[in-house]
Amino acid sequence: NAGVMQNPRHLVRRRGQEARLRCSPMKGHSHVYWYRQLPEEGLKFMVYLQKENIIDESGMPKERFSAEFPKEGPSILRIQQVVRGDSAAYFCASSPREPGELFFGEGSRLTVL
Amino acid sequence: AQRVTQPEKLLSVFKGAPVELKCNYSYSGSPELFWYVQYSRQRLQLLLRHISRESIKGFTADLNKGETSFHLKKPFAQEEDSAMYYCALSGRNYGGSQGNLIFGKGTKLSVKP
Numbered sequence: 001n002a003g004v005m006q007n008p009r010h011l012v013r014r015r016g017q018e019a020r021l022r023c024s025p026m027k028g029h030s031h032v033y034w035y036r037q038l039p040e041e042g043l044k045f046m047v048y049l050q051k052e053n054i055i056d057e058s059g060m061p062k063e064r065f066s067a068e069f070p071k072e073g074p075s076i077l078r079i080q081q082v083v084r085g086d087s088a089a090y091f092c093a094s095s096p097r098e099p100g101e102l103f104f105g106e107g108s109r110l111t112v113l
Numbered sequence: 114a115q116r117v118t119q120p121e122k123l124l125s126v127f128k129g130a131p132v133e134l135k136c137n138y139s140y141s142g143s144p145e146l147f148w149y150v151q152y153s154r155q156r157l158q159l160l161l162r163h164i165s166r167e168s169i170k171g172f173t174a175d176l177n178k179g180e181t182s183f184h185l186k187k188p189f190a191q192e193e194d195s196a197m198y199y200c201a202l203s204g205r206n207y208g209g210s211q212g213n214l215i216f217g218k219g220t221k222l223s224v225k226p
Contacts, residue, residue, distance in 0.1 A: 042216035
């Protein structure tokens with residue numbers, strides 16, 4: 001069973017562009033979580049999704065950020081009109097159930113120029 | 114506000130020495146606490162959770178509600194224990210999912226030969 005797959009591993013964007021980060025959960029896992037890690041900080045929860053539903057988005061910034069987990073395909077974290085402060089590592093985790101152990105991906109590192 | 118504090122950014126010990134990684138938290142309600150570990154070039158993974166009361170790789174952690182602490186301990190450190198360690202608190206008590214974890218900033222443990 002392959003682990004949680006995230007791509008791209010590294011993404012460079014200029015201010016004002018859009019960033020799309022993808023996460024394929026482990027096989028059999030229907031719960032997906034996104035976290036953001038700023039430099040020198042711990043991971044901060046952003047959003048929790050099940051297939052086609054956003055369950056908990058209490059950590060999502062109110063503007064420019066959105067997430068989805070469609071019936072088919074990976075979960076997508078979308079950041080519109082990126083700013084330098086969005087530069088961070090974005091981690092995805094999946095779980096077979098809630099509550100359950102989280103299995104993390106290797107992260108996607110976004111750099112905004 | 115709920116918070117997890119890891120006061121040490123870096124902890125360096127010699128092989129065979131005892132190690133204690135500190136974690137303090139603030140909460141309202143009954144906490145669920147975890148330790149996650151990230152070895153070099155590997156993914157973040159669960160090390161142990163307080164409700165399991167188990168010892169993993171020789172590590173133990175006891176929840177002290179009086180001191181609001183969840184320190185991670187090992188009597189004899191090994192070189193392979195060198196890694197980044199994160200303490201985390203479940204946000205479930207605040208109406209969120211159990212996957213809504215609040216992480217500390219992490220402590221880098223370096224075990225020297």
